[in-house]
Structure formats: structure tokens, C-alpha cells
Amino acid sequence: MWSALPFLLTGPLARVGYLDAVAPALAGARLADDTPLFAAALAYKVLGTTGRGWRRDQRDSEAAAAFAGLAPPVPEQALTRFADTARPALPVLDGVLALAVCRGHDPADPLLLTGAGGGLLLVDAQGVFPVAWTSGAAGLLPHWRSSGRPPLLVCDGPLPPGTLGELDAAHVPFLTGVRPLRGEPAVRLPWRTPLWTGAARPLADPALAAALPGHTARTADLVSALTERRAVPLARHTALERTAALAALLGLSTLAWTLWRDRETPDPLLALGRFADLEATVRYETGAVRVRVPLGRRHTDLLRGGLLADVPDVPWLGGRPLTFTGG
Structure with missing residues (x-):
């Protein structure tokens, strides 16, 4: 996939308990099987901009599907329906983030x-x-x-x-x-x-x-930057758009704060710009999902910052852990 950035959000979100809240929140709204659609919405907030407010590049749809564990492309109609039905579950996730x-x-x-x-x-x-x-x-x-x-x-x-x-x-x-x-x-x-x-x-x-x-x-x-990247461009309501933006922003801010606060003003847009084109190979196995990113300065910085640690029990991956390697 052309961008590993969606995967880099999972560690920061797991640290504040956000990932632990996703499955229970959606299950409470009878949407337990739709966690991959939530993941796709999250991924879209850090991938490419949407042309004319709704058109996506094929590579963005493929990257979002890979992150969510879906076969590409992500079904837009299903994602739009999910945005309308998931609204009762979203305040729980927003509350977890705000509290942290x-x-x-x-x-x-x-x-x-x-x-x-x-x-x-x-x-x-x-x-x-x-x-x-x-x-x-x-x-x-x-x-x-x-x-x-x-x-x-x-x-x-x-x-x-x-x-x-x-x-x-x-x-x-x-x-x-x-x-x-x-x-x-x-x-x-x-x-x-x-x-x-x-x-x-x-x-x-x-x-x-x-x-x-x-x-x-x-x-x-x-x-x-947030409004140019639409998670669910055809949805009637903005709740999922805002929830996905908040989660993505927390991940980006954590990346920037961890890596650069000692030498420059940390800003989430720095993380968005510097890691958006970090390629990755994603491999799905029975017991884990493995993400391999190229060796180099960015891999070294992420590794030293503890941002490539394993993420256990990712809800939209069937509870499988997410592991990072370089190569």
C-alpha cells in the first residue's frame, strides 16, 4: 500500500484506551460486525484528499481497505449507511478521547x-x-x-x-x-x-x-487539512466524520509530539506531511497482521520513539495483533 500512515495511528489510539472502546461501543448499537467500516473511515482522514468533495483515488480506497481488513475497494454505500446508523455509538468514543x-x-x-x-x-x-x-x-x-x-x-x-x-x-x-x-x-x-x-x-x-x-x-x-479529506463524503450526518477526524488527529498529534517536540514546534500536520507517503507491505496471517515499512530515517525515528510497538487485539482485524517490521 502507498501509505502506512493509517497503521501508525493504532499505537497512539491503543495507549489511551480508544481501541478497547471501539468494539463495545459499536456492539451497543448492534454494529459489532461493522468495525472494519469504522476503520476505513479513520484511514480516509489521513490518506489523499477527496476530489470535488467526494471522489477518491483508487490507491486511497485500496489503502483504506488494507487497513480495515476488507477486500478492495471499500464499499461506499455500506460506509454511508454505517455513518447514519453508527451515531448512537460515537459519543462513547469521543468521550474516551476527550477524557484522555x-x-x-x-x-x-x-x-x-x-x-x-x-x-x-x-x-x-x-x-x-x-x-x-x-x-x-x-x-x-x-x-x-x-x-x-x-x-x-x-x-x-x-x-x-x-x-x-x-x-x-x-x-x-x-x-x-x-x-x-x-x-x-x-x-x-x-x-x-x-x-x-x-x-x-x-x-x-x-x-x-x-x-x-x-x-x-x-x-x-x-x-x-481535515475538511479536504472526507471519511464519508455522501453521509447525511457529520457525526462519523467528526469522530474519525478526532481519532486521526490524536494519532497524528502523538506522532509529532513524540518525535519532534524537542527540536521544533510539534504539529499534527508535520506527521501528515512526513509520513503520508511511507509505503508498506501488509501481510495477513491467521495469528497476526504484519506491516513492513522500508528501512531508512523514518523507520529509525519511529522505532526509537516506540511507535512501531506491537498493537494487540485490533478490533477490526478480528482481535489479531498488529506487528511492525522493517525491510
Whole structure:
């Protein structure tokens, strides 16, 4: 397959308990046999972009099928039906991911909020680890509290109406360059560029204000990359699209943080760009699925970072372990 990147996501997801939750969550929605379709959706979020919003390259469909343990190509109609029926199971998976990130968040560090896909995407500023992707601010408040009530940087993006007002009503200390709508309780700050903060808990930290443009650029690039890669382009609902994006983003952020945090700013798009074309040979055996990646600098970095460790009990592979080798 042209890209081993989907397989590299499994280790980070297994570490936070995400893989352990996939089968029970889908079984609760009577979708126990559809775990390979969930895996295919996850793979598509880190493979090639979808042309015209829905067209895929053949190599992407083959790579997603290999990752999911399916015969290529992945059946798009079945994947679309799965997106509609899997919605009751997805909050469980989103909750497992959010809990893991919130537990590891330092309350002194800000969270980043941006508009994306008609909703709100919340990420950790350090490493851009994803927290949640919800329809409105109310769904984000429990995660903000679980993270220790840190300051919130609201980056440019199409925010749902009333977002700043909801944040202020919940006493969330936020800072933003997004111009408030009429009636939203926000206070203009004396800064060299237009900035606003909440009226209930004003936030006037020069360091955060100086960092906001850089965070805004990073989140804009991230949202663009996520929306250009559609997991289920023909689905009527966005729940599976968001869940797959969060899981893929956690894997990419973990790769970047593990490998590069000591020498450059870790960013999930670095992992996406540097590992997207890492080829692999995938071999299915009765007792395991084996992925062999070419020897070289990337293999060495992954091996030293502990990112090629065996992953036991992969749910969409029938409980078989996933093993990595080089050659």
C-alpha cells in the first residue's frame, strides 16, 4: 500500500484506551460486525484528499481497505449507511478521547477553539491534541472544566451564532480576534490589533495575545487539512466524520509530539506531511497482521520513539495483533 500512515495511528489510539472502546461501543448499537467500516473511515482522514468533495483515488480506497481488513475497494454505500446508523455509538468514543486529553492538560496552558464544519473544534495548544468537535459551545464546557478551566483562545473561523455569549455566560476566560456580534458581551482590549475578551472574566494576558495569530494560522491549516479529506463524503450526518477526524488527529498529534517536540514546534500536520507517503507491505496471517515499512530515517525515528510497538487485539482485524517490521 502507498501509505502506512493509517497503521501508525493504532499505537497512539491503543495507549489511551480508544481501541478497547471501539468494539463495545459499536456492539451497543448492534454494529459489532461493522468495525472494519469504522476503520476505513479513520484511514480516509489521513490518506489523499477527496476530489470535488467526494471522489477518491483508487490507491486511497485500496489503502483504506488494507487497513480495515476488507477486500478492495471499500464499499461506499455500506460506509454511508454505517455513518447514519453508527451515531448512537460515537459519543462513547469521543468521550474516551476527550477524557484522555483533558487528564493530560496543564491548566496553565490555553485551549484553542475554532469554527469548523458548522461546529466548534477544541484542541490543546501544546501539540494540538484534539479535545472535542461539537455543534455549539455548551457541548465544550464539560471538557473545559475537566481540563482545569484554562484560558481559551478563540481563533478566527465561522463560529456558530452566540458562541462568545455562551462562553461569557459560563465564565470562561477567553481572548479572541473575532469581532463580536451585536449584543454579545465582549470587551475591546487596548492592543495593536483588534482583540476582545469576555465581560464576566476578562483575560488580558500579553503573552496569550502575542501567541494568538500563530495559533490562528495553525488551526486554520488544520481545519483545511481535515475538511479536504472526507471519511464519508455522501453521509447525511457529520457525526462519523467528526469522530474519525478526532481519532486521526490524536494519532497524528502523538506522532509529532513524540518525535519532534524537542527540536521544533510539534504539529499534527508535520506527521501528515512526513509520513503520508511511507509505503508498506501488509501481510495477513491467521495469528497476526504484519506491516513492513522500508528501512531508512523514518523507520529509525519511529522505532526509537516506540511507535512501531506491537498493537494487540485490533478490533477490526478480528482481535489479531498488529506487528511492525522493517525491510
